[in-house]
Amino acid sequence: MYSQGPYTDAATKSLYTGRNTLDNFGYYFxxxxxxxxxxxxxxxxxYETIGLYYPYYLIGKTIKxxxxxxxxTSKxxxxxxxxxxxxxxxxxxKTRExxxxxYAxxxxxxxxMFECWIDFYQDALNNKSSVSLIEKSCRNFDFQSALKKLYIEKDKFYNDSKEYIITLLKMGKSHLxxxxxxxxxxxxIDRDYMRQEIYSKYKDFFARVNRQNINTNIKNNRPGIKRIACGMLHYLSSRDKDELRFLSNYRYCLRASNDMIKNSFQSGWQNMPSAGRQLEFASQLLTQRNNDKPFYLSMHxxxxxxxISYFTYDIQDPxxxxxxxxxxxxxxxxxxxxxxxSLPYLLTLRYVDYCIEKFCKELKLLGIWDNTTLMIVSDHGSSYSYYPLHGIQVNCFDDECYHVPMMIRVPGFTGKTISSFHNSMDVFPTLFDTLGFKKPDSFVGYSMIDENAPNKDTVITEYMGPGCPDLLSRRIWFSARDKKYLVAYKVGLYENFEDGEINKVYDLTSDPNGYYNISKKINRKRIAYLLETIEKRYYDIKKETAKNMMEILDEDFE
Structure with missing residues (x-):
């Protein structure tokens, strides 16, 4: 199972809509x-639909x-x-108009942005339960005053949108x-409690984690001579420090335990409730339900x-x-x-597993376990496991940033393992299939348990790289992979496809971890079939984006 993007905005667009990430002008909106x-x-x-999500995810009124x-789950x-x-x-x-x-x-x-932000504040004022998960965070915040200021800003925007946007862009983070x-x-987060009841009380545990993390990674995860030599040669020829970033990441891996403790005392360390507190809250919601409708509950x-954190940092309970x-x-x-x-990263996964295990026990106590379907899926992968050791984090083409776990538990369903290639857009069609739903026509993904669905021997990822996902002026970061090769290709819709850049090529047979980029020396004919797959997708996006942009311009004119 592969995500189409390595971070949440790009990844969830495909996951939650059953479409390709760059359909419908991508994830710009x-x-x-x-x-x-x-x-x-x-x-x-x-179904009664229940959503736990952060307001800056921008769930507009049409979805809401x-x-x-x-x-x-946050401010x-x-x-x-x-x-x-x-x-x-x-x-x-700063350099052009x-x-x-x-502007459109x-x-x-x-x-x-204004629609979702105002809706958040209105909910907080008129529906107190909507902020019950962050109630303590909101106690000293004047929603009424903030809402009034938002309305004033919105009126300024509506009165002269172009001038407002120019001012917003020029003022930057000094804007109201x-x-x-x-x-x-x-x-x-009570840091005195954390210092005394966590780090002091379990100091032997943390010392062991640090020791075990360092010693095992020195033994099992140390970069080899070939890897270091190749990195040095590429750096000397290009003077690109990213060629040696894997060495820095190895250092981060060794100090991962101490870094977690250090970071936990920094303001803003976590912006959302822990898995433990979210799942405890979800249990309470289900306990308090008083209707017989089936429910759909989504958490992130x-x-x-x-x-990372591998304990419930926002509940003070010894x-x-x-x-x-x-x-x-x-x-x-x-x-x-x-x-x-990173051993701390693995401990974090174990912590989340444990929280889910407790939640499942609550479902059994409520008497609904035998009639509840549970799906666990990651929206994207992670660079912060530090294995394999790669360079640039997140915005890259490394397998661990896209290859994601997925599990569906269905009462009475005989389990099976699916090992063929799939994208995140296949996740919800599969869930719908297990529940007997017909997927909407707009969901282009396929159910993984549909025997008539086409087999995929390759998988494509697509997103806009770091920063703004503007399809008009920035290059698309494509990759196509099968069991033999991974090919990464960057090209903008404003370019001819052949003018794009083959950014990475990995021979996954001899180099399964993707350490050695062979894009400069491979015979292009050997990867032509993967480039053709990317090219077809490129022209599909180009055609649809032109149509989408015309619709946006028409709306803007009106």
Whole structure:
């Protein structure tokens, strides 16, 4: 199973809509331009839909009308909007005028931002339960005053959208919007408790993790002489420090345990509730349900992310932590030295598994386990496991950033393992199939248990690289892989396909970890079939994007 992108915005576009990531102008407008989505499908089949999500994910009103109960998991992070969209145009504006098409895109995106941000504050004021998961964080925040300021900003935008956008881009993070949401993300983290009841009480455990992580990675994960020599040669010929970044990542791997502890004392270490607290909250919601409708509940955990944590950091309960560290201690004994990469990352996965295990026990106590389908899937992979050791993190073509786990548990269903190639857009069609739903026509993915579905011997990934996902002015980062090769290709829709760049080629037979880029020396004929697959997808995107842009310009004119 492969994600189509290595980070959430790109990855979930395909996962939740059953479409390719760059369909419907990609993820520039998140899920909001897609014909359908997971919430809508369940809502249309009579399910009560429950969503735990962060407000800056920008769930617009069209999608939200299919969500019966919304529970926010964070404040509105304007920095996400700035880094993901606006900063790109801010830099462009320093050297040139923006085009009419760029202003049309920005008007639509800013309008969506205001819609979702205002909706978040209105929910907080009129539906207190929507912020019950972050209630402590919101106690000292004046939603009424902030909402009033948002309305004023929205009116300015509507009165002269172009001038407002120019001002927004020029002011950057000094704009009012950047400092408006002061909800305290750290409110649930008691660092005195963490220091005394976690790090001091379990100091022997943390010392063991650090020792075991260092010693095992020195033994099992140390870069070889060939790898170091090739990296040095490429660096000397290109002077590109990224050629040696795998050595830095090895150092990060060795100090992963100490870094987690150090980071945990930094403000903003975590912006969302832990897996443990989200699942405890979900259990309470299900306990309090008083209707017989089937339900669909969606949650998103960030514990195994960049700033990892393998304990419930936002609940101060010594008994809870004692149970968690018992489980983690057993895992340490079991794994011993049988691993490569960050041991803290593996412990984080074990922690999330344990939280899910407890949640499943709650479902049994509620008497609904035998009638509940459970799906666990990662939206994207991770660079932070540090195995295999690669260079640039996240925005790359490394297998671990795309290759994702997926599991569906269906009552009465005989289990099977599927080992053929699939994309994330196949995930929900498979879930729908297990439930007896007909997937919407807009979902182009296939059910993995449909014997009539076409077999895939290759898999494509597609996204816009780091930063702004503007399909008009930036290159698409494609990859195609099968069991023999991985080919990465970068090309913009403003270019001819043949003018793009073969960025990476890995021979997966002799180099399964993708350490040695052979793009400069491979005979192009050997990978022509993968390039043809990418080329076909490129022209599909080019045709659809032209149509999408005309629709956006027509809306903007109106």
């Amino acid at each position: 998140k899920l909001n331009t897609s014909p359908s989505n997971h919430f809508e499908v369940f809502h249309n089949h009579g 009308k299919s969500i019966d109960k919304t529970y926010y 509105f992070l304007y920095n996400s909007e700035w880094g993901g969209i606006f900063s790109y145009y801010s830099e462009a504006l 923006l085009t009419d098409s760029e 895109l920005l008007r639509k995106r800013v309008d969506l 919007l950047a400092s408006l949401d002061t909800i305290d993300a750290d409110a649930y 955990f960030l514990d195994p992310h960049e700033f 008994d809870l932590h004692s149970q968690e560290f018992d489980v983690l201690g057993s895992f340490l004994k079991k794994i011993e030295t049988n691993f490569r990469g």
